[in-house]
Amino acid sequence: MATFTFVTVLFLTLFSSVLVTSAPAAFQPRQDSASVGGLFIPTLRNPDYHRNGRAAYAKALAKWGIKVPERLANHLSLVDNKQTGFVWATHEYPDKEYLSLIGYGTPQQTLLVDLDTGSADTWVVTPGTYAPTAENTHNTSLVKDRPSYDPAKSSTAKYVPGAVWKITYGDDSTASGDVWTDVLNVGGVSLSDATIETATLISYSLFYDNQLSGLLGLAYNLHSQVTPAKPNVLSGLMDVLDKKLFAVDLHWHADDGSYRFGAVDTSAFIPSTSPSAVDGLEYIPLLDHSRFWSINFTSIYVQGDPVKYQSSWASIVDTGTSIIMMPDDIAEAYYKSVPGSQKDAYDMWEYPCNGSTLPDFTFGFGDNAFEVTIPGKYMNYSVSTNLNHPDVVTGFCTGSLQGDFGNGVNILGDPFLKVVYAVFDVGGSRIGFATKHLK
Numbered sequence: 001m002a003t004f005t006f007v008t009v010l011f012l013t014l015f016s017s018v019l020v021t022s023a024p025a026a027f028q029p030r031q032d033s034a035s036v037g038g039l040f041i042p043t044l045r046n047p048d049y050h051r052n053g054r055a056a057y058a059k060a061l062a063k064w065g066i067k068v069p070e071r072l073a074n075h076l077s078l079v080d081n082k083q084t085g086f087v088w089a090t091h092e093y094p095d096k097e098y099l100s101l102i103g104y105g106t107p108q109q110t111l112l113v114d115l116d117t118g119s120a121d122t123w124v125v126t127p128g129t130y131a132p133t134a135e136n137t138h139n140t141s142l143v144k145d146r147p148s149y150d151p152a153k154s155s156t157a158k159y160v161p162g163a164v165w166k167i168t169y170g171d172d173s174t175a176s177g178d179v180w181t182d183v184l185n186v187g188g189v190s191l192s193d194a195t196i197e198t199a200t201l202i203s204y205s206l207f208y209d210n211q212l213s214g215l216l217g218l219a220y221n222l223h224s225q226v227t228p229a230k231p232n233v234l235s236g237l238m239d240v241l242d243k244k245l246f247a248v249d250l251h252w253h254a255d256d257g258s259y260r261f262g263a264v265d266t267s268a269f270i271p272s273t274s275p276s277a278v279d280g281l282e283y284i285p286l287l288d289h290s291r292f293w294s295i296n297f298t299s300i301y302v303q304g305d306p307v308k309y310q311s312s313w314a315s316i317v318d319t320g321t322s323i324i325m326m327p328d329d330i331a332e333a334y335y336k337s338v339p340g341s342q343k344d345a346y347d348m349w350e351y352p353c354n355g356s357t358l359p360d361f362t363f364g365f366g367d368n369a370f371e372v373t374i375p376g377k378y379m380n381y382s383v384s385t386n387l388n389h390p391d392v393v394t395g396f397c398t399g400s401l402q403g404d405f406g407n408g409v410n411i412l413g414d415p416f417l418k419v420v421y422a423v424f425d426v427g428g429s430r431i432g433f434a435t436k437h438l439k
Helices: 053-063 070-075 233-240 328-335
Strands: 039-042 077-079 086-088 098-104 109-116 122-130 158-168 174-186 189-202 214-217 245-249 258-261 282-285 294-302 308-317 324-326 349-352 361-365 370-374 380-385 393-399 401-403 420-425 430-435
Touching: 039 098, 053 070, 053 380, 053 393, 122 174, 158 189, 174 233, 189 233, 214 233, 282 294, 294 328, 308 328, 324 328, 328 349, 328 401, 349 401, 370 430
Parallel strands: 109 214, 122 189, 324 401
Antiparallel strands: 039 258, 077 086, 098 109, 098 174, 122 214, 158 174, 174 189, 245 258, 245 420, 282 430, 294 308, 294 361, 349 393, 361 370, 380 393, 420 430
């Protein structure tokens, strides 16, 4: 895979808030039914979640520093005279399917956040978060009366003088703010003096998901955007765990996934019996000098294709990206087996919703003895809409696999993670995979 210059970015859907002293009615937390140990955090399905393939693709490109093609950006934007520039018209498409409850401060302020292995920042909105527009001055909060993390209401919050953070996205939008330390409760364990980035200024276009309050970054070895540098939350978590790892168990169209820090739930996967397996898991080493959870996969196979493609592709495993992004030739190899598939006006792969069956997609790892197969039904992302009338469907569907516009950025996002039990081993610099029973 070609090397690339990474523009540090975060996911775009971080910017509306829920602050409660107990879980919101729509998000009642699930109890850990097994005595497995570690810190258990259930994933909760976002009731506002709405799939939009074009928006998801644009956000994936922007997150990973790839310039969003102008035609696609223009389609997803509108010019509003009340604003200072383009605004992504995706406020009706919150696309973080799974959120988790994390506690901030004393007394605890419980926020719904995105746990993201593609970021190192822990960032939340506050009552003072604003976006500059013609009608919104520095004195007007975007959050207003909606609850959010409020350091003034926490007896343990400490402002860090001189510390700031700023993030620039691939679509040229930005977010920045102040830095505090406070108690952070993750799965029942409290971290004192955790670094929390509070948003002061954000691009107006970033403020639309009515359930999401922020992000908790879980990147492997990436520094946060705080200046001067401060320890990130993942390093603090690893300091209090006996096992320096966390496991991710996402499920397809279901509300029973989880993150577990410091332990592995062996009842959640099908143990591998191969000689290379360790405790039922197939471990893939991280690439040298990885900042992210970067590994190689060594083969792909498309159901029905007589050819099994073999090489070595570096790829980032990212819970914060909702699609799979691969080299353009791999995407083409997949869709050529789908009758009626085509690229739309924005270079995105789509196919007829009726009469087309997506093939299974298989990745091989290591010496190809371990393979992960994504069922075809998992490879559909959303229905496509009319370019000029977004409420009108076209009869085509957008696939979960898309090309990378030749940028050499391969991302194994949520569709991949929904078919495996994944162990992110910080101490061992590796990721362990096992298959699991699928729905």
